[in-house]
Amino acid sequence: MIHDIAFWSLSVVTVVSAIGVVVVKDLFRSALLLAVVFVGIAGFFFLLSAEFLAVVQVLIYVGAISILFIFAVMLTTDIQRGNTANKLQIAAMVIPMLLLIVVLIGVFNSQWVEFGADKQDTVNLVQSRAVGGISDAEFAAESINDEFVRQALQDTDIADLLVGEYVLAFEGVSVLLLAALIGSLALARGRGSR
């Protein structure tokens, strides 16, 4: 019940501010509304028991990317014109509408294979503790008493996956971050200065 209220209010806030981001004329206000969208998505992550991701979302998106956008707006924006629309309004409106209809038909006509009620507690425990351990009291509350199962649940962490199963992608992303760092340095220095 409380989950449903939280979900629907979050949905309304997020969708309304997302519409605001694309229609508001003042770019500075759209950047602020964008921060609201990011906070809303973090709230969804909390509701979906992905608490680590919610914190990461607040730190990176709300804390860093919104600030970058506000800086970029203040350094460049053309105050008189602001957030103007181009000449393809009708096509730009029709294509997302068609996509939305197709996706919604797909979503509501599919047979999703969801977790059974018996697995729900395990899934919740593992996903909400994607970083950090699970205490004995919490295991007792979920009536998980098998020592072997407890150890397996305890060992299931995002960190283990990042440097285990997904280590190749992890290394690739670190090279990408290095390239982005060097690239933005080269862009910021400009051509003339050495």
Added chain:
Amino acid sequence: MSLESLLSVAAILFCIGLYGALSRTNVIAVFMSIEIMFNAVNLTFVAFGRYITPQAFDVHLGSLLTGQVFVIFVITVAAAEIALGLGIVLALYRSTNSIDLSQIVRLRN
């Protein structure tokens, strides 16, 4: 809160972002729309990870966290993309004094 309603919200967000990316002429507004699309996709990843049983659930508990690990990678790539993109926007503004996509028609000077 069901899987279908979560996917619907994500689809609506994605389409709002797509509309913004197609219809705005300001580069920064287009970037903001792209960020909304990234976030919608992240929401979809987490929702699927929360509701759908992975094939390997019984033998490999780590498959429960696949969605979350993917979201971490998407966030990293999005952060790198936005840092570089806004750097390019600032360089563009320095050289042409405009960030209007309908006026930027050349790639070299």
